[in-house]
Amino acid sequence: MANFTPVSAAIGGVLIGLSAVLLMLFTGRIAGVSGIFDGLLSPHGDDRGWRAAFIVGLIAAPLSAALAGYAMPLPQMPKSFITIAVAGLLVGFGTRLGSGCTSGHGICGIARLSPRSIAATGVFMISAMIVVALTRHVVGG
Amino acid sequence: MTALASFVCAYIFGLGLFISGMIRPAKVLGFLDIFGIPSGTWDPSLAVVMAAGLAVTGIGYALARRRPPLFDKQGRWPTATAIDRPLLLGAALFGIGWGLVGLCPGPAIANLATLSPGVIVFVIAMALGMLAHDLWQSRSTGLSKRKLASATAADG
Numbered sequence: 001m002a003n004f005t006p007v008s009a010a011i012g013g014v015l016i017g018l019s020a021v022l023l024m025l026f027t028g029r030i031a032g033v034s035g036i037f038d039g040l041l042s043p044h045g046d047d048r049g050w051r052a053a054f055i056v057g058l059i060a061a062p063l064s065a066a067l068a069g070y071a072m073p074l075p076q077m078p079k080s081f082i083t084i085a086v087a088g089l090l091v092g093f094g095t096r097l098g099s100g101c102t103s104g105h106g107i108c109g110i111a112r113l114s115p116r117s118i119a120a121t122g123v124f125m126i127s128a129m130i131v132v133a134l135t136r137h138v139v140g141g
Numbered sequence: 142m143t144a145l146a147s148f149v150c151a152y153i154f155g156l157g158l159f160i161s162g163m164i165r166p167a168k169v170l171g172f173l174d175i176f177g178i179p180s181g182t183w184d185p186s187l188a189v190v191m192a193a194g195l196a197v198t199g200i201g202y203a204l205a206r207r208r209p210p211l212f213d214k215q216g217r218w219p220t221a222t223a224i225d226r227p228l229l230l231g232a233a234l235f236g237i238g239w240g241l242v243g244l245c246p247g248p249a250i251a252n253l254a255t256l257s258p259g260v261i262v263f264v265i266a267m268a269l270g271m272l273a274h275d276l277w278q279s280r281s282t283g284l285s286k287r288k289l290a291s292a293t294a295a296d297g
Contacts, residue, residue, distance in 0.1 A: 005184075012161020013194040015161075016158070017198040021201025024201070025210055027211075035296075051147070053145070057151025059155070062252070078241070088269075091245065094231045094236070094238060097234065101245050119232075123232035131240025
């Protein structure tokens with residue numbers, strides 16, 4: 001487990017949890033990124049301001065860390081833009097059909113002990129693990 | 142004030158993704174690759190992020206339930222309880238996309254800061270996927286149900 005970074009993972013996790021709690025305390029909203037982003041896209045949204053501010057804040061964090069001198073390497077992405085586009089479509093469609101993603105179900109939902117979120121998180125974890133097993137160890141390697 | 146609070150919360154969220162390394166698809170895939178368990182290359186960091194995040198959110202939400210939010214009349218707690226087919230199918234499809242690249246919506250958007258062409262393509266495709274879902278849903282259920290759905294949408 002050479003890549004295991006428990007301390008930074010715990011600090012990061014605490015910050016993510018703190019963010020979810022503060023968003024509820026201030027605005028009364030669940031910190032589900034897919035839902036917040038989708039609401040920004042929808043033509044009949046009347047609450048775009050806080051959603052846009054959330055998206056900007058999410059981008060500003062790593063940007064400011066990079067400007068402060070912390071290493072911000074380019075993310076490793078698949079070579080094929082078709083794979084990337086298909087994955088993006090699946091993430092977009094799937095998170096809306098399933099009403100949430102890693103943040104909304106995985107953190108906020110499970111923290112509420114919501115059976116829906118526990119089920120959804122189990123399903124997307126297993127589904128992602130199967131895909132990684134197939135793409136890394138069965139097809140291509 | 143709502144927008145400012147939202148910005149600050151998202152900034153903290155983004156720092157959490159950055160510090161934990163969850164902003165990097167390679168690190169997320171290192172967790173999702175369960176064949177790394179027998180070979181010793183598995184990276185359990187994501188589980189630690191979730192455990193720490195859940196501990197803080199669980200306690201914080203329990204306190205937050207007792208009072209209305211500062212900038213709204215009441216907290217918009219999700220009310221849906223049924224484990225239905227859209228939930229499970231949607232989660233399965235999302236997991237496929239997540240496993241293909243290692244990006245879920247939060248880290249994907251945060252990675253826009255890098256101006257990586259791959260990330261930009263991913264986020265545009267993600268937006269199109271969401272719009273496709275919303276369009277399909279509004280066509281198949283009609284306006285009244287659509288408004289109902291968008292009001293209760295989401296656990297997150």
